[in-house]
Amino acid sequence: MYAGRTSVSVVLVELQMPTDNITSSKLPKPLIQYSQFQVGVILGSVYAGLLPSSFIGGYLAYRYSAMWVVLASVGISSIIHSVAPVMFQRFETAVTQRVLAGLAEGLCEPAVYGALNEYMLPKQNARVAPFIFAACLSVSGCLFVAAFTSNPIVAACFVAVGFGCSAARAAVADANAFDIAPRYASVISGICRVTCRIVGLTFPLLVTALTLHKTLQEWSRVVLIKACVFATTGLIFLVSGSGEQQSWAAVPLQGQDGDETQQHGSKIGDEKKPLVLK
Template identity: 30%
Template sequence: MRKQLAIYSTQTDWTHSDNDISVIMAFHQSHSINSSPEYDDEATPLLTKKVTDKSEIPPQCCSARCNLAVLMFFGFAVVYGLRVNLSVAMVAMVNNTSPQPSSNNSSVQECPVPAARLGNQSNGPEQPDGMPRYQWDSKTQGFLLGAFFFGYLVTQIPGGYLSGRLGGRIFLGGGVVGTAALTLLTPLAADLGVTWLFALRALEGFGEGVTFPAMMAMWARWAPPLERSRLMTFSGAGANFGAFVALPLTGFICHTLGWPAVFYCCGGAGCLWGLFWFILVSNEPSSHPRISVHERDYIINSIGSQGGAHGWSVPLIPIIFSVPLWAIILAQMCSNWAYYTLLTSLPTYMDTVLHFDLRQNGFLSALPYLGGWLFSVSSGIIADTLLERELLGVTAVRKIFTLTGLLLPAAFLTAVGFVGCSGVLAVTFLTLSTSLGGTSAAGVFINQIDIAPRYAGVLLGITNTFGTIPGVLAPIVMGYLTKDRTLAGWRSVFCLSAGISATGAVIFTLFGSGKIQSWAMGDEEFERETDRGHLDRQTDVHT
């Protein structure tokens, strides 16, 4: 109990009067009865500052913090549209994408091609005449789909560090707009050759790499603790929404206007979003020109000193040896392997195995992300409700949603590998897998801000750097496993992804935490630690 009381006192701005000591004693007495040691251990400083009078909380509707969440939502929708457009367009860009099993594979292993598609198999999907097509084999396609993540790896940590120090507005907005501008050059790069297209996609990843760390750094300054899960999961859910919209829209555009138009439309949308972002968004509540005084004070007071910028130096050694951080890293790597496998490879599976046409391909590839979007938003609301009502501690909430979001999807992903040629079952299991995976948005994917709010941007940069490695490797591994385009090869892809995802669930359940780490406290908080010791002694005397 002493630990919970001590942490509680560090996050207040009280002067050390007798009245203050009475308040602490009341807090001690109210929590000393029927409180388990486990819940005391779960206490997180930022979450102990409860608002008992609901009228003190400014309305969320049309508030500055919710407007920020909406803009982030559409920003990440654009980001994922820019990321997945090549996955569907690749089907139209590549000549002769029909299944070509090697001689040592039995024909009964392959799914029959619908009669309506037999006439188009030699030239690829139907689209306007005159569209260029390329002779890229399965391995080349895998490398091109993974090229984005080579650049994405590089800017995660620098983006998180600079966003935490200088603010995330310029980095998030600049990352989206820069990636959108480069996307406009995709048709030109494809004409110039594979090397040029690979380099362009890597540059796009380089620009986009700063976006998620910048988001985390901004929410560290904007998200009240008891609204954190819903605000962050809603804004991050734009990624699933973007994939849901972009996949069928890309197929439709390819069919009607040709694949080059896909990149012009996506790039233009990103540039348009940037105008609204830079006009309407500020780095923090104190500098926002249109925020109400009520909302500004509520956000600043509820977050406290952890909502400020960190210094130029960071506690690098404690970060490196932080067990809860490594639990996040490994769990995200495992989860991302399955996610990126589907994100980059699902349209190819729909085309080469299940033989859906281009428009069906885009729509059915998008269905799993509709479920993921809905489940991720719902998980944030449920997580905040559990914390607000004090039904569970932060660590328990993060572990439950992570376990649900990694283990259950793994089971359905395994089932996909054994459905054979049944398109209905394949789409059903893929949709269930990705939908349930959305619940991890309220788990491991926002856990950085729990353990170190001030350094949340840096930590997200670190975890995303490691989490991007599967984005590089998964498409390449998929290319090798499916080079013969057989059901057995795709079964290996799905089972491998499921096994890795389940491993991540176990790791985070064993080693994850929702408690703020001692190395994440600044000088001001360490000074309060000294004062807190004095208050603890006074409390003992009065007790």
């Protein structure tokens, strides 16, 4: 699903390219040529579908079988992506396909958290915040260098290293939901994804507005903004982040004397209690 979503960026480069740049007569010419604004709308429209379905997927995975939600998401996404070549012949249908793809894909990620939670034991890690901050700082440093260098090869290398560090950050940050609230890992993942999708919905349009002439200075400004975002989020997580299981996420159990006790653990044995315990 992720490959189908990201490969659209490569396809849109060809569809945006002027037809007179194609010198070989053997290469098929694109039937439609999108403007830069239309490309930004198409890239951002997938997040309009991801935005609501991310939260819905987390809730469905908590209330019902998380594995069934994952399978349904994968199946629906396969059908939607298979009709993409036809729907991308027009701008309106291309946007529709991207929104539908986002709706289907958004159910999957939170549901995966719910499926993993059934088999994973919680491992508290109080040092998760420094690790995430270090990774975000590394990403920001690489992007800052890429933004101020005039050598495109050097800039590409630093961007590649920066996003490699971002993968390490994501691996730690994504597991944090299992540490702080294993019972609600799918719901927390859905809420976090909703917040991320808001940025994903607006950033392609922002890039379109900032790169009207596609000069080196314009793209450096875009990379600099992204570096500042990584640095800010890393600092926020360093100050307020935690790897300790929260008290509101503990599983209440009845002790032998009838009093309620709290069990630190996953959702194993939890009979689908409501999200808010009375």
